[in-house]
Amino acid sequence: MSISDIKSRIDALTAELNQHNYNYYVLAQPTITDFEFDQKLKELEQLEKDNPELQDPYSPTQRVGGEITKEFKTVKHKWAMLSLGNTYNEQDLRDFDDRIKKAIGDDFQYVCELKFDGLSISLTYENGKLLRAVTRGDGTQGDDVTTNVKTIKRIPHHVKADDYPDTFEIRGEVFMHRAAFERLNTERINNGEVPYANPRNFASGTLKLRDSAEVARRPLDCFLYFLYTDKRLFRTHWESLQAVSKWGFHVCEHNRLCHTIDDVIEFIHYWENERYKLGYDIDGIVIKVNSYAQQEELGFTAKSPRWAISYKYKAQEVETELKLVTYQVGRTGAVTPVANLKPVLLAGTTVKRATLHNANEMERLDLHEGDTVFVEKGGEIIPKITSVNTLKRKEGSAKIVYPELCPECGSNLIRKEGEAAFYCPNDEACPPQIVGKIQHFCSRRAMNIDGIGNETIELLYRKNLIEHISDLYVLYQKPDQLRELKRFGEKSISNMLEGIEKSKQMPFEKVLFGLGIRYVGETVARKLTIHFKDIDSLMSASYDELIAADEIGGRIAESIQLYFQDQRHIDQISRLRDSGLQFSRQEQEIIFSSDKLAGKTFVISGVFEQYSRDELSSMIEMNGGKILSGISGKLNYLLAGDNMGPSKLEKANKLKIPIISDEDLLKMLND
Template sequence: MSPNQAKDHIAALTAELKQHNYNYYVLAMPTIADFDFDKKLKELDALEKQYPEFADPDSPTQKVGGEVTKEFVTVKHRWPMLSLGNTYNEQELVDFDQRVRKAIGDNFEYVCELKFDGLSMSLTYENGKLARAVTRGDGTQGDDVTTNVRTIHSIPKKLPSGNYPDLFEIRGEVFMHVKAFERLNKERVDNGELPYANPRNFASGTMKLQDSAEVARRPLDCFLYGLYTEKTLFKTHWESLEAVKKWGFHVDDHSRLCSDIAGVLDFINHWDKERFNLSYDIDGIVIKVNNYSQQQELGFTAKSPRWAISYKFKAERVETELLAVTYQVGRTGAVTPVANLKPVLLAGTTVKRATLHNADEITERLKLHEHDTVFVEKGGEIIPKIISVNLDKRQPDAKPIKYITHCPACHTELLRTEGEAAWYCPNDEGCPPQIVGKIQHYIGRKAMNIDGLGDETILTFYNLKLINHISDLYTLHERAEELKQIGRFGEKSINNMLDGIEKSKQQPFEKVLFGLGIRYVGATVAQKLVAHFKTIDRLMAATEEELTAAEEIGARIAQSITEYFNDPQHKAEIEKLKAAGLQFVAQEKEVNLASDKFAGQNFIISGTFEKFSRDELKDIIEQNGGKILSSISAKLTYLVAGENMGPSKLEKATKLNIPIISDDELLALLA
């Protein structure tokens, strides 16, 4: 390679790896496997050493992690959160062991720990209380996500009395169990939202949410594995793990103390097979020299400790034949391609199908041809994924697979919104899978929760032309005799179903709104919209600008809502549901006033409070005649601020000269 070629290649690799870092750490949506990333990083590192004059000072080889998001307060780490060197083969581990022995001799032990595939987190405790939680960020500074971390049940907010220092930091990994991921991801798909690729991305995306109430609804877990203090309390890492368990922290029980590299390799080989039996994902094993004095003697490089290394498992990969590409239409009209494969055993299960995500996967990244031989992987991905094509086995006359242009169900021409990867069928009122999916969503537990109705029953009723819209459910009582003629429907089951439909008329407005299945309007968004607009008529009349003024409603959601209500068929459906007696007005909570001291005054509550929850403070304000606003404006009387309040709210309130008070000062106003 000539110097000019090296210069161009270094620049290209640097730009590519920076983008991958951004995708992984900031967007929580990686587009490359860890193994491939590390391979490219090693290639860049070698080139930079050979041609240092072409190295970018901000090269990915000099960085630990990603970028700090702009949505949270940035906090500098007291102790830098360094990354570990990665290896993928046993020989490199043996080389690591020899380097350690050369530096400190043969008298040492290793601690082997499972490498959890989650989000690194640093927790600071002061006088036994959780004071701060910070993400890795770029290794030097990270995002303060304390409010979100407080919702994780396995992380103690206050420690029982014990022999721990007044101030210490403990580090670990926030993750999501596989079963929880599968359940929540299904809900995202049902709500017309993009699914996450794996539990790690879901956990990371959850930590970046601004609404801690939504974070609390997503079951996250956390294993702790690293204690940091001003003064060394223990001689070994193993002793510190045993101690923090006694202090009340959630520590993984699968770690092992090994006397030599043979024990380490045995541990790795065991978990390479057994990892699929865990309830959570691991992507490797972390190996650490146990003794702290020996760790100090070994020291650090610029970005990682010399006394620890990470062994990464290769994702299991198999080769099989692509039989066909089929297409599924979701209730929101999104068309998802699926690869149908010749059955093959992968990671303990027989795989017959693999996700293809979108059109670009087929035509751009993989460039799939008919009956290609493909490599399928199931590493961090729960759903198997096609990684690449074995071009050596491609048939000479194989034709390229072209993404469909029309809906496979109703043959309507597909549309693609600018900036989005998915193609959609716009015929939501005439496309069978969308009609059925929409009604199935409406009757679901999180929406109208109609007893006596299930997905199979909805499909049967649709096929028999008994229902074609949500509003048709409320005319079924007029067709009771027809229902009795359907096999497996007895009089009792029909009566239970009709009772359930009748009771659904009492469901609150936010449930109805969520049940309509408007794209991007999940349960939480529906609650925010109802709280802001109060009635369906005001919501239907709202402009995009008025919609984005509501709390947590972005431009994409606003556009989807206006498009939905601009459709005459949707308006007609709302009128039918109104006539049926559905609730389209927010239920105002009856407030028994304790006083009218806050009458005419408007408040916003932000941050976390030690003595009260935000709901308790809201009740205090409303019980004394005050009103809670959803966004900061000149109408605001007071901003009640707790710990970890969002910086944007603070900045806006300061600009508008709005008084900022504590919870104690709020109570003093009542005195």
């Protein structure tokens, strides 16, 4: 291929994979399989590796994360991140407009922007390169979350333009789309984890994770809305928004330039209802004086600028009748109460059900049969009951009491100390837990078994063809029973059995995640397989050995031990092993590029700008070096990055071990 052809292929793959990422993470509507996506990504990685000068800084290959941040460094803001004054009524807006007119006259404009319900972020660029990303914090200083922010696909690592200043700061809001929030929250519930209340909390929690590889798997987005420079480049805020959009920053397309306060109020009224058609949450409108010179003239109070204000929408609330409280049993046994309501229109949709979260929330509300309740859908995706109209309570109505027995199998419910939810412990015989476990095992993020969807699993369970995940691997022995199922033809049977057979090649970490051990999500499963290598080592591990593994805490360790104490689980693993599933980690054979580092030992610590720690480890091993787990007198080099632990540094200095950077390592290899 010619250079021109290679560049065209790289550009096409970059655009295609970015679109697939958007379809999967934001719209929750993937259009290709994971395998097809991975093959295209591998092709792009190879093309970029062979032609590094053609690599696009926006390439999907650059958004994978992988760095571990031990702690977030505190950074002082060059320009304070002030809050805005809030109002909930139009008269306050008109009073604000009058104050502006008294100060600067009638000749001015407003810029109206959607007020995103997310997490404020400040991005600093030097020579077009993202240098630092800092949270709002207390307004004067915040946390450095650069490594995590670099995984957000909408935030450029390099500015694609030639008219930007040498140094500038741009402010914005990190948020999560509703579709992505619902999908990820469902996964948390299925994994026995506490769900987030709304996308803002999920986005905030994600940005403060220490593992950027996990951040990369959680799709965040970002709108940018304010530019700061030492020397003013533009006369107005509106001009600056148009410019930064051309530089490649994600600027909201719904911003509007308004000439009067009536235009502003019209904009507010329009979005009060239209906001429910957006794929993300907004909780109001921000109004800013457009001219920078006029902004300077108006100045600031101690807490906020005098030239801007935010109009907050009130959370929509309606009154309706509580018909019935039902209880859902999830895959992990968590029992969630759900309020079934008389249908009512709320925030553009008809609401028939609302979450009651847990027994504590039911007690707080003091629900009685037939109560009239207030339902809200503000920052919450799922409607929730906020209170009861006790004035309309029917005389003699009975209080609704959380059940003591599982509504599905009749087992006594349990609640562990410090947890809000009650659980059914009968995980091997409670129908929704059984079906949920098998559905989880077959899911794309676990064993990725093609040809067997959730409805098929429910049907196979009802027909007594499967009761455990191990039963999937003997379905091929029951062709006649499968043919008797409605809408289950030869092609469907063939596809399902082929998908089950292919799943035997899935790696150990996917099998472990698929088992559905409480608190063992994808990331935890991967950490465990790296540390313990095989299922036998994991099953026999003591509590102390478990918590010694990377990022494995006491709660996870206790859950793992409890799981393997059940003989039924051991029997299932034995059957799965006999069926040919992978229960040991397949270590990748290292192909040595040279022997330049032969006989040399290294410990890697800290965060690196150019390479991930995995890449540095691979680089060392491919050139004959060896990675050690700790610092001792046998160590030759400590490869140190930013935010390295002080104890390691102190020990290395005490033992007089050479401390090198990633650049020093490259020099050793290129020497």
